Amino acid sequence: MIPAEEQNHCFVPVRRILNDDDLNLFREGEAYRSIDSFICDLNESVQDKPISAEVKLSPSIEYILLILKRVEEIQNLNPPVENKGSRFGNPAFESFYDQVECETPTLHAAFGLEENAIAEAGKYFYESFGNRKRIDYGSGHELNFMTWLLALRKLEIISKEYYPAIILRVFVRYIHLMRLIQSTYFLEPAGSHGVWGLDDFHFLPFLFGSSQLVHHKYLRPKHVRDNEILEMCGDDYMYLGYVRFINELKPDVSLRFHSPMIDDISSVKTWAKVNEGMIKMYRAEVLSKLPIMQHYLFGHLIPATPTMSAAPQEGEDAEASHTHSTYADCCGIKVPSAIAASKVGWRRVPFD
Numbered sequence: 001m002i003p004a005e006e007q008n009h010c011f012v013p014v015r016r017i018l019n020d021d022d023l024n025l026f027r028e029g030e031a032y033r034s035i036d037s038f039i040c041d042l043n044e045s046v047q048d049k050p051i052s053a054e055v056k057l058s059p060s061i062e063y064i065l066l067i068l069k070r071v072e073e074i075q076n077l078n079p080p081v082e083n084k085g086s087r088f089g090n091p092a093f094e095s096f097y098d099q100v101e102c103e104t105p106t107l108h109a110a111f112g113l114e115e116n117a118i119a120e121a122g123k124y125f126y127e128s129f130g131n132r133k134r135i136d137y138g139s140g141h142e143l144n145f146m147t148w149l150l151a152l153r154k155l156e157i158i159s160k161e162y163y164p165a166i167i168l169r170v171f172v173r174y175i176h177l178m179r180l181i182q183s184t185y186f187l188e189p190a191g192s193h194g195v196w197g198l199d200d201f202h203f204l205p206f207l208f209g210s211s212q213l214v215h216h217k218y219l220r221p222k223h224v225r226d227n228e229i230l231e232m233c234g235d236d237y238m239y240l241g242y243v244r245f246i247n248e249l250k251p252d253v254s255l256r257f258h259s260p261m262i263d264d265i266s267s268v269k270t271w272a273k274v275n276e277g278m279i280k281m282y283r284a285e286v287l288s289k290l291p292i293m294q295h296y297l298f299g300h301l302i303p304a305t306p307t308m309s310a311a312p313q314e315g316e317d318a319e320a321s322h323t324h325s326t327y328a329d330c331c332g333i334k335v336p337s338a339i340a341a342s343k344v345g346w347r348r349v350p351f352d
Helices: 020-027 030-045 059-077 092-109 115-126 139-154 160-185 204-212 221-225 227-233 238-249 260-265 271-285 319-324
Strands: none
Touching: 020 030, 030 139, 030 160, 030 204, 030 271, 059 092, 059 160, 092 115, 092 160, 115 139, 139 160, 160 204, 160 238, 204 238, 204 271, 221 227, 221 238, 221 260, 227 238
16 A cells, blocks of 8 residues: 555546547546556456456455445445336436445545545545436446546555456446446436447446457357357356347347447457457547546546646536537437447447
8 A cells, every 4th residue: 555645645536628638638648548558457467367267356356346245235225216217317326326425435444545545536436336417327437437446556455466356356246236227227328329339338348358258269259149159158258248238138129230339340350359449449439539538537646637727616517518519419418228229320440
């Protein structure tokens, strides 16, 4: 763990990307390099490893899993309320979110962190389950979860030797938890099916999941079209498991219809090419997109470039930036997640 004096420099992270100039500064700065390196190192750590693989667990990893178990208990304590059959967000999500936020300092105290460090890391944690006001979820919230783990790495709570466990135990558990939260509270996609078209909510199960399969002796990208393969292998490989999950949500239509980009990617010859393309796509369609990164938070551990815009004044809502964004069609649209991804136009993907 880093010294207490260093932890005392931490502060509650704030938004600093308010326009395209800020986004360009981010892409050239230390925070981008830290996030990108962390994602790539995690990706490499699970290459050729199924979820059932034996991995080393530290006490901190085991405690992180207990934290996620507690979040699931909080979800059970806040059941959905009658919402007149609406397919959009259930108001009970607000009470769930508030309880997670309230318990975050206590949940983090067991790490032995100073108050300021808890405040910084904790903000990323409770912001990783969705937006309280809009009752939605997207890749920005998924990125918050990864940033929470990155913050714990920088605080030396977790170390690189446990990266396989972070993905195959912690991240897999988080995805399972988010499915429960999304289905319980009918969270909307944050934007119109995301800017990439892979899935309504998530990106990283495809990135890490393709790494798991890079040198698989038998499985190929084309096998995502084979329901028997998905059934047999989906529990061990994130990519296949997530396609299986999407198929279960939309059972009456083909993969080509409800997930055309996933279907397009299935024609790629090797998982190595798929994984390489996923990394390129994550950089281009998540880390480089203003509608997502305008909500990203910077603190001491993941610092903003000093010349970025000043943090918005307290109480200024992030929604205000949507109206001025050249990407206004991405945010604030009520689109229930069950709408087929095929309604988004076809786009070329970086897998050639």
